[in-house]
């Protein structure tokens with residue numbers, strides 16, 4: 001007897017993704033095949049992905065060389081779902097995150113010197129390749145960050161960019177315990193910056209516009225709240241002795257310029273909020289008192305790992321609003337409005 005063997009046509013498993021089809025286009029929720037990891041890559045089942053203001057770069061095509069369609073997202077938390085060939089240090093089922101730093105080549109001069117953050121061929125997740133606004137994402141192993149048990153996925157996601165940026169900028173700023181450190185802006189970055197500055201043992205001055213965040217800033221660990229609408233914030237800092245460090249998180253170059261005179265001797269303005277217009281400063285403002293202005297971007301995956309562990313150790317958590325992936329339009333608009341308290345996170 002002959003049995004006819006029918007091979008069922010293999011149906012590719014599908015997943016949902018929020019993609020931008022071209023620069024300036026709206027988000028589209030699409031169904032696409034679940035991607036397979038290649039050599040040196042893993043596939044992550046994404047559980048949460050933060051929406052960051054720098055996702056505007058992808059949405060609006062503000063950096064050259066972005067290939068569309070593109071799935072944004074560089075605050076990704078999930079679980080390793082499949083490993084590609086040659087991957088030995090990451091296992092299926094392991095909780096991992098991916099932040100802004102999306103990979104480095106290990107071969108350029110900076111990488112050979114261990115300065116992976118400044119790799120000449122650095123990749124940005126959700127920009128150089130598809131990021132976390134989707135149910136499954138493929139990533140190279142270089143940017144992976146283990147997520148400790150003490151953090152949920154929605155808590156870990158914003159820490160992988162907003163968290164590491166403020167944590168790493170502050171711990172590399174030169175300020176030591178007891179120094180006056182000002183955090184400008186009580187928003188997505190600033191509300192984390194105040195918490196880190198407080199746990200680092202600084203004398204923390206939080207600077208915000210208006211009085212509505214005064215109570216919250218104190219609750220987050222600020223010793224002093226300065227309302228920059230009601231008072232001259234630079235003068236207020238000078239009355240406190242002058243800041244050793246001001247970390248400027250709100251993307252407002254005018255506000256940053258106005259704070260430079262609040263620096264004390266050897267003071268440093270660390271810029272992490274990205275605004276398109278110029279910071280204005282005269283040479284004399286920098287020369288007298290040997291003051292510095294420095295920019296800072298996120299950090300390596302190892303520094304992200306430090307950030308997550310420090311948050312578990314000290315109880316620091318981001319304040320978040322969550323939205324399901326299907327409501328990405330609403331979530332993105334909420335982020336853009338500046339009214340979110342404080343980080344917007346997509347869940348899959």
Ligand SMILES: [Zn+2]
Pocket residue numbers: 104105106107108109110111112118119120121122
């Ligand atoms: Zn490199």
